[in-house]
Amino acid sequence: MGNALRGVVAFIPTERCQQFLVGDIKEMPLDCTLDVSSRQLRHFPNRLCIFNELVKLYLSDNNLSSLPPELHRLGKLQLLALDFNCFEDLPLAVCGLPQLNILYLGNNRLADLPQEIAKLKELKTLWLESNCLTEFPQVICQLPNLKTLHLGYNQICNLPTELGQLEELRSIWLAGNMLTEFPAVLLEMHFLDVIDVDRNRIRRFPCLSHLQGLKLIIYDHNPCVNAPVVGEGVRRVGRWADCCDDEDEDEDMGKVVAEAFGEVKEHIPEDDVQSAETVVAPYLNDIL
Known part of the structure; x- marks a missing residue:
């Protein structure tokens, strides 16, 4: 009954209705976090x-399609979660949050990003999984401090050479796209810790042994005819990886991912670890 009533009230944009949906929040939360x-x-x-002292704001799993210009008052915001909403365009108000570190935009309807997002010079984590992207948003290459980029489950066919400019980038998640070749630009990004190209259309993998920073490569569910050659200590997840027997392949791959993810956690921002775990969850489920 409560959810049904909320569904009806949600259509009425009055202050009283908003208070019913959000709750009677009168004071700034002590931990500067609002969910x-x-x-x-x-x-x-x-x-x-x-609440202009807010540091973290979670608006996930609603029916939002826009945000007001007044959002810029939250100038100290470092984390903004807008995933599982109805955004077709990124509200420009988000681009006016100068201290934003982490931005979750997964499971919306975004087909592109505005040029204004380049203003987010402090952004370290950007999640854009399960949107409507058919091309890599070039403006991402103007985010100099980006460390984690998740573009999984879109329709991206290639990556621009400009991506190599992001020297702070440590993990890139590209599962469920339409890559037919391993992106050439990734071969020049020696600083990457994690590369995920699971569930694409890559038939042949180049040698990756020269990528000295690489710790984990996930390439499963591609129609590949070879496994990528990697350096010592790099964990591979995919066909012919780490000498898995056919009978125990799924279980062993799940263990490989679990162990490798444990090793790379230290390279993932603290606030991002829980969300990063959702990326490897399908593999971890194999060993439950």
Whole structure:
């Protein structure tokens, strides 16, 4: 009954209805974190903008498609979660948050990113999985401090050479796209720790043994005719990797991912570890 009532109230953009959906929040949370996920919100509660000391704001799993210009008042915001909403365009107000470190935009309807996102010079983590991207958004290459980039489950066919400019990038997740060749630019990115190209259309893998920073390469579910050659200590997840027997292949691959992910956790921002675990969850489920 409660959820049904929330669904009806969500259509009415009055202050009283917003208060019913969000709750009676009158004071700034002591931990500077506010979570209003899964409230069936269709309109951003403008009154939240008075909490200008907020550091983390979770708006996940609602029905939001826009955000008000007043969002820029949250100038100290470092984490913003907008995943599982209805955004077709990234609200420009998000690009006016100068201290933003982590931005979750997965499971929306984004087909591109605005040029204004380049203003987010402090951004370290960007999640864009399960959107409507058919091309790699070039503006991402203007985010100099980016460390983690998740573009899984879009329709991307290739990566631009400009991606190599992101010398702080440590992990790139590209599962479930339409890559037919291993992206050439990744062969020049010696600083990468994690490369995930699972569930693409790559038939042949080049040698990756020269990538000195690489710790984990996930290439499973490709129609490949060879496994990538990697350096000592690099974990591979895919066909012919680490001498898996056919009978125990799924179980062994799950263990490989679990162990390798444990090794690379230290290279993932603390606030991003839980979300990063969702990327490897399909493999970890194999060993449950």
